[in-house]
Amino acid sequence: MIRPRWEWALDDDTGAPLTAPLSPAFTTQYDAEEWLGEHWRTLAETGAARARLLHDGAQATPTVELRKP
Structure with missing residues (x-):
């Protein structure tokens, strides 16, 4: 059985x-x-700015910004 694969690509x-x-x-x-x-x-904190x-x-899905408020 093949299962869908979901993962996050992280960008700086x-x-x-x-x-x-x-x-x-x-x-x-x-x-x-x-x-x-x-x-x-x-x-x-480790350098990811977008996911x-x-x-x-x-x-x-649309890109998610990982910025602290």
């Missing part, structure tokens, strides 16, 4: 993809979004 302030930190892979969009909601502050949710490699 210039739009360049980050190689670390990496997002785990998720089997549901809900789990992926919940993970980002719990970890976005830590990701922003793009990918579904089987294609962007599935």
Whole structure:
């Protein structure tokens, strides 16, 4: 059985993809979004400025800004 793969692609302030930190892979969009909601502050502190949710490699949602208020 093939399961859908959801993961976050993280970019820095210039739009360049980050190689670390990496997002785990998720089997549901809900789990992926919940993970980002719990970890976005830590990701922003480590250099991530934007997150793009990918579904089987294609962007599935609008880009999310990871800036602290």
